[in-house]
Amino acid sequence: MEQIQVMKLKKPDRNEAANIAVLGAGGLGMAAAKILGQKKEMRLAAIADKTGYIIDHNGIDPELLENKKPGDIGIRTDDAITCIVENCREFDGIFLALPNLTNNFIPEVVSMFAKAGFKGVMVDAMKRSQAVEMIFGMDDMIKNASITYITGAGATPGLLTCAAAIAANSFMEVTNVDINFGVGVSNWESYRATIREDIAHLEGFNLEKAANMTCAQIKNELDKRRGILQLYNMEHADDVLLERAGIVSREKVTVSGVVDTRNPRKPVSTTMTLTGKTFDGAFSSHRFILGDETTMAANVVGPALGWMKAGFELHKRGIYGVFGSAELMPRFVK
Amino acid sequence: MEQIQVMKLKKPDRNEAANIAVLGAGGLGMAAAKILGQKKEMRLAAIADKTGYIIDHNGIDPELLENKKPGDIGIRTDDAITCIVENCREFDGIFLALPNLTNNFIPEVVSMFAKAGFKGVMVDAMKRSQAVEMIFGMDDMIKNASITYITGAGATPGLLTCAAAIAANSFMEVTNVDINFGVGVSNWESYRATIREDIAHLEGFNLEKAANMTCAQIKNELDKRRGILQLYNMEHADDVLLERAGIVSREKVTVSGVVDTRNPRKPVSTTMTLTGKTFDGAFSSHRFILGDETTMAANVVGPALGWMKAGFELHKRGIYGVFGSAELMPRFVK
Numbered sequence: 001m002e003q004i005q006v007m008k009l010k011k012p013d014r015n016e017a018a019n020i021a022v023l024g025a026g027g028l029g030m031a032a033a034k035i036l037g038q039k040k041e042m043r044l045a046a047i048a049d050k051t052g053y054i055i056d057h058n059g060i061d062p063e064l065l066e067n068k069k070p071g072d073i074g075i076r077t078d079d080a081i082t083c084i085v086e087n088c089r090e091f092d093g094i095f096l097a098l099p100n101l102t103n104n105f106i107p108e109v110v111s112m113f114a115k116a117g118f119k120g121v122m123v124d125a126m127k128r129s130q131a132v133e134m135i136f137g138m139d140d141m142i143k144n145a146s147i148t149y150i151t152g153a154g155a156t157p158g159l160l161t162c163a164a165a166i167a168a169n170s171f172m173e174v175t176n177v178d179i180n181f182g183v184g185v186s187n188w189e190s191y192r193a194t195i196r197e198d199i200a201h202l203e204g205f206n207l208e209k210a211a212n213m214t215c216a217q218i219k220n221e222l223d224k225r226r227g228i229l230q231l232y233n234m235e236h237a238d239d240v241l242l243e244r245a246g247i248v249s250r251e252k253v254t255v256s257g258v259v260d261t262r263n264p265r266k267p268v269s270t271t272m273t274l275t276g277k278t279f280d281g282a283f284s285s286h287r288f289i290l291g292d293e294t295t296m297a298a299n300v301v302g303p304a305l306g307w308m309k310a311g312f313e314l315h316k317r318g319i320y321g322v323f324g325s326a327e328l329m330p331r332f333v334k
Numbered sequence: 335m336e337q338i339q340v341m342k343l344k345k346p347d348r349n350e351a352a353n354i355a356v357l358g359a360g361g362l363g364m365a366a367a368k369i370l371g372q373k374k375e376m377r378l379a380a381i382a383d384k385t386g387y388i389i390d391h392n393g394i395d396p397e398l399l400e401n402k403k404p405g406d407i408g409i410r411t412d413d414a415i416t417c418i419v420e421n422c423r424e425f426d427g428i429f430l431a432l433p434n435l436t437n438n439f440i441p442e443v444v445s446m447f448a449k450a451g452f453k454g455v456m457v458d459a460m461k462r463s464q465a466v467e468m469i470f471g472m473d474d475m476i477k478n479a480s481i482t483y484i485t486g487a488g489a490t491p492g493l494l495t496c497a498a499a500i501a502a503n504s505f506m507e508v509t510n511v512d513i514n515f516g517v518g519v520s521n522w523e524s525y526r527a528t529i530r531e532d533i534a535h536l537e538g539f540n541l542e543k544a545a546n547m548t549c550a551q552i553k554n555e556l557d558k559r560r561g562i563l564q565l566y567n568m569e570h571a572d573d574v575l576l577e578r579a580g581i582v583s584r585e586k587v588t589v590s591g592v593v594d595t596r597n598p599r600k601p602v603s604t605t606m607t608l609t610g611k612t613f614d615g616a617f618s619s620h621r622f623i624l625g626d627e628t629t630m631a632a633n634v635v636g637p638a639l640g641w642m643k644a645g646f647e648l649h650k651r652g653i654y655g656v657f658g659s660a661e662l663m664p665r666f667v668k
Contacts, residue, residue: 038506159503169664171632172372278636279369279372280365282628282632284625288501288621291609291619294616298612302503302506303504319651327665329663331580
């Protein structure tokens, strides 16, 4: 089994797909495996979670992961991330598909990659403002390591933040940005970590309390609410990202949402509304509305890989450091 | 008066505004003057049209242009562009606010700037696919001249094309992009060139025929249609730009619009609809809808200046050549 770890992968040339390692094999990580399986410019070269990891430089068939975890089909270990870090020079890009861990976790992982000599592109789909700010605080270290890093590169923050950043250009002054998302999942157990994070944001809960709840307690909480979670004033990094891009101060950005944990149909259409004042004195709002049939996974992972591609373009030009998803265009991956 | 032409302007340092020259003083050029008058990072250093030009490196007060043309307040000449080209080293950015001239005109002007040693950023708000393709054809020349050029950087193409390019990332395959714009102007005479261009796209008309119409003939044509122009399958460069960005082939991109020439209220909300297929097999559409109160000028000039800023960022890093508005994020100008 050790052979897999030490195997040297060729760095891709122009005609070869980029090797992507995905950290996390929950809803997002598994979607990334499926999406990468359909792409020519990138391929899934590794996936890891708490069960273990699998590395294959020829690309991992996403069907192998159907109803399986990385540890089931690869190497079972409770320290899979260290194994990926040890092999990091074999990868061109790392997708951190771990939106809901503690704030310190991702910066620690990034440090590990930088120290191990990873020189490529990293993209995260983190949600919290504080976590994204921690990454921005690592800009010098990331730059010195020759890593190009795009943070907040999911849907919110991510796709919707980027849409807001574009929309802003019609206005002299942005007065507020309001993001209201709808999520519908037929079975909350496929998105345990995300639902747990959502519960943490309900009144009377916090991250610690939610983290310590048993599955039965979560089920009970969902039952009390008939499966519907109404979320207000969420700590989403759209605020930090838009502020850093010079568009609007963070307190003018709000994120709210409605999650239906029993129905794949979205309870509301996910909408970004940016309101501002034009040069000729009019107040008006541009809107970006996601199609109801698109899942959270499609709207997070597609853009994340788009930012990965944008990161490769910068990296090739020797441009390193941390970029926010409101500063950079995700580039459609073929 | 010659003094103005030979005056050497200081190149901006980080704390100084960039000097922008605007070519064209119709609806877009005049809006650019007003918008630049409210910006800190850029200022209007020159504006030119067929009446003449004015150059002032301390910034031109847009109020001077109220109901006036450049020739009225500066130097009257029928070759103003040559004069701007001769002074081109004094400018950091050139905004080509001339969307409706013949296809050859802008490429000729770009050649003039390149030959005269302009080394800065150029942005155009051209509309036609053929014109944008001509600019892409000049990539080598523009790169060799150390110019960073962003083409199709208005609203459509521009803002809406860029929104489509972002939206695409949720999908594995984009099946079509449909842009439908609404424009309302209280008085068509403020946007003569644009309305003339629109008439050229009506059934039974073409560019030559429209160019040769008298104002009375245009007024008569508008009267017959009660001031409303219904436009289908317009030759807008959104198609070329999205194809070049690798998102969708050009025949799957359509642009249509409704122009009310007697009412500033938009007859329909300007909407970009991108339809695609997700990795999990769903067909769905993302939409980007512009606020009805935002004018064409706000939605063209704001983004154009945003791409100008993005161009400055690339130029500073030594990245030259032609970029389309579907490849690059416009950066909000303070």
